[in-house]
Amino acid sequence: MLQWPHRLVVPLGVNVDTSELELKPEGKLSVTVVKATSLKNKELIGKSDPYVTLYVRPMFKVKTKVIDDNLNPEWNETFELIVEDKETQSVIFEVYDEDNLQQDKRLGVAKLAVNNIVPETPSEITLKLMQSVDSLKIKDYRDRGSLHLKVMYHPFTKEEQLEALESEKKAIEERKRLKEAGVIGSTMDALGGAASLVGSGVGFVGTGVAGGVGLVGSGLGAGAGLVGSGIGAVGSGLGKAGKFMGRTVTGHLGMSRKSGSSSTVPQPDQPSA
Numbered sequence: 001m002l003q004w005p006h007r008l009v010v011p012l013g014v015n016v017d018t019s020e021l022e023l024k025p026e027g028k029l030s031v032t033v034v035k036a037t038s039l040k041n042k043e044l045i046g047k048s049d050p051y052v053t054l055y056v057r058p059m060f061k062v063k064t065k066v067i068d069d070n071l072n073p074e075w076n077e078t079f080e081l082i083v084e085d086k087e088t089q090s091v092i093f094e095v096y097d098e099d100n101l102q103q104d105k106r107l108g109v110a111k112l113a114v115n116n117i118v119p120e121t122p123s124e125i126t127l128k129l130m131q132s133v134d135s136l137k138i139k140d141y142r143d144r145g146s147l148h149l150k151v152m153y154h155p156f157t158k159e160e161q162l163e164a165l166e167s168e169k170k171a172i173e174e175r176k177r178l179k180e181a182g183v184i185g186s187t188m189d190a191l192g193g194a195a196s197l198v199g200s201g202v203g204f205v206g207t208g209v210a211g212g213v214g215l216v217g218s219g220l221g222a223g224a225g226l227v228g229s230g231i232g233a234v235g236s237g238l239g240k241a242g243k244f245m246g247r248t249v250t251g252h253l254g255m256s257r258k259s260g261s262s263s264t265v266p267q268p269d270q271p272s273a
Helices: 158-180
Strands: 027-037 050-055 074-083 090-097 105-113 123-128 146-155 224-227 230-233 242-244 247-250
Touching (some): 027 050, 027 090, 050 074, 105 123, 105 146
Antiparallel strands (some): 027 146, 050 090, 090 105, 123 146, 224 230
8 A cells, every 4th residue: 555656645634635745647558468479388288378467556457358279369459557657667567377277377477667668659569578577586587478569658738637536536436346246356356358447547437347337236237247156247348367366257258268167366476556
C-alpha cells in the first residue's frame, strides 16, 4: 500500500480540501502485445499454452488470451495502462504456460521503464525474457525467448487527468464488486482480453467490465455464466486464462477449453497497491 508511487493523504481538520495533494495520473500508455518468439517448452507432452499478464500497478493487471500449443504465439492485443509517475514506473510483463492440473508455470518476465518511451511517438520494442525482474534474484541466465511489443505514451491534459482519476476510483470499486460476487479471487487478479482499461485509460466500460459484463443484482450480466469450477464470460468480457486463488476466469472467445478445472498464477515479484 505504501510502495511508491502510492500516496496516503491524511486531512488535519474538518472540511479540508486535499485534492491537490492526491497522486494523480500523469498519462496513458498504450501497449500492444504482438507476439513472443522462441519460448521454452514446459510441457512433457505437446507444447506450452502461453499467455501474458502486464501491469504498471498490480491493482490494474490485465492479460492476453491463451494461445494453445505454441512456442511462438501471436496475440496482437492492445491494452491501455495508467502511469502516475513516468520517471519511476515500469511496465511488468509476465509470460505463463497455462496448466490444467497445477499452478501455471512462468516462462519468463520482462520490464519496460516508462521514461524510456518518447511521448506521442509509436515505438516497436523487443524485450528479452528473464528469470526475474529483480537482477539480484536472477540465477539462471539461459535464453527464455523474447516478447515483441508496440507502445505509445500519451501525457494527460488537466481535463484528462481529472477524468482518469475518477475512472480509476470506479475501476477499483468494480473490482471489489467482482471479488464479492466470486468472479475473481482478489482485487489484484488480472482481467483480460476486452477488459482492458479504456477511455482516459482507467476504468472499465460502463458499470461493468469490458463492454457491459457487469454485476446485475447478485448475478452476472451480459451473458456471463458459470463454467465448470471456473466462471466464464461468454460475451466480450473477462479474458481467457485468468486464474487466481483457485478460480478460473475464462475468456471473450467463449468457454475455456479447460473448463471444469482451475489453476493459479504465481504472485508478481513486486507487490504494490
